[in-house]
Amino acid sequence: VSVSDSSPLESAPGPQVRAVQDPFHGDLLEVSMGPHHPSTHGVFRMNVTLDGETVVRLKPVFGYLHRNHEKIGEGTSYLGSMPYTDRLDYLCSMTNNWAYALAVERLAGQAVPERAEYLRVILAELTRLLNHTCLAGFLLQDCGASGTPLMYAFREREKILDLFESLSGSRMMCNFQRFGGCRTDASPEWLAAARALTDGYGAFLDEYEELLTGNEILMARTQGIGRLPAKLAVSAGVTGPMLRAAGVGYDLRKVDGYGVYPRFGFRVPVGEHGDTYDRYMVRILEMRESIGILQQALGSIPQGPVTDPKARLRGFRAKPGEVYSRIEGPKGEIGFFLVSDGSPNPYRYRVRPPSFINLTVLEDLCVGHSIADTVVILGSIDIVLGEVDR
């Protein structure tokens, strides 16, 4: 196949094609990666244009898991959307629940009891642990380390999911938060089990890091790959560990100080190079900080009710108005924009999905790297298609 210089691929808008001096220069190849490729984390597709093995253009294709979550949210009551939020980012249902509950609480001016705030922090940090652990496992799987790192990660994840199951009745689809508190209270035994898990997690991270962090192959595959400049990250609305790996210390737990986060001491890890290795490392360091938050929260959780007695669940209505509310999810800023017209259903229900917006920079990260690096870069962005496609 020979493509002349006036090929439509070359004249197409997009990043500049790197000049390569070889006899096959100019022969561009278009590859459709996905939606059923195992490295695309679900049903994600990329139309990649290759010059040899080098990516010159990459256009993501979305929508294979689209079910118009937002339209469903407009058609059901405020509470009815709560179980649907589990299915957005199905690894992190607890933080999705919290983000949605917080938005509705702000829309209606609903207070939350102290114990519920602590319980929410505990559950959110456990979610962060399981998400980041799995991410590291998936990233290594994408590098070709099949099995071991992912299985280690899933072993630990299962312990956290056991905790979620004993508290909420479900491993992944927890549907646990309510407007004005949590659905059930945590027993002293549950808190003791969470404490034991937290205390043991540092040792697991040591083991995991010994396996991965200094690993020569991991470093060769990730260092200097997919650099994200801080300016582009800010402009492109990248949030979460990916933004902090690019060197911007913007963490909503510090910036907004929602819930009871201002009461806990923790540091915000920030990367130096913005490459794939930094994105891995920032998440490992964030897990260490999460363990600290968990120990503080589990040590100081007060007694009391977990739901506000004045909170209404059935027949809940919010006064006309609107709110945008956001929290720091494990993948970035998860926000909900709600417009109420006084009826039992929200007039507008919008989810701000962090991994969808983080994908804005995928093409910028991948251009100039090889097709094999694309897989690793995508793995380090941390996407879940339930949230990207909604």
Place this chain on the structure above:
Amino acid sequence: METPEQIRERLLARFPDAAVSVVPNPGPAAQHSLLLGGPHARLIAEFLRDLPGLRLDFCSNVSGVDWLDREVVDVRTTSIPDPAGGPAKLIEQKTKRVQPGYLEVVYHLYSMELRHGPVIVRLRTGNRSDNVTLPSLTPVWRSCEFQEREVFDLFGVVFSGHPDLRRILMWDEFRDHPMRKDYVEPDDYEWEPTPHGDVLEKAKRHYPAAAQAQAAQEGHKP
């Protein structure tokens, strides 16, 4: 951080002929917003991004909202003095008018540098049918790229100046905009070619010509 009123005054000092108004939010969250007129929107957005003391460098969220035509009742009260010297008579005159609908795009802006926000900016289209073009803010904030494509796809707002305005979640051949309030799902969405009674009924409704042809054929049978 400055209130929307203060921001509006700073905007009007820089762009005297711009249409900027504050939209109050009656809810407990009290997140008031700025409504911008179309022609100046991109200049104002750039100005807000670079303005010292505000520096809204992070556009977090872009959402569309569909507002249908609404019937509004205006009540006019006139007071007629009583010639006999008694108390004045109040007459209420009610007139109904239809407020035309529009599509609205809401931008939630924050500052990562100065760590404040949100400043909420709204743009409105002229109507819901043929005047649905708004300026794209993607050249100002790159994070609008996919989100504006989503608003275009699901609401049908056309963003002029967007570098790559295509459908993003629905497939390219799809014709309608499903997040609009008056969107009706086609009744053969989940059509399956098994001859259940209700499926055949649906098929008759959806393909009336085929049903008539079949009926005619059956009529000719001996």
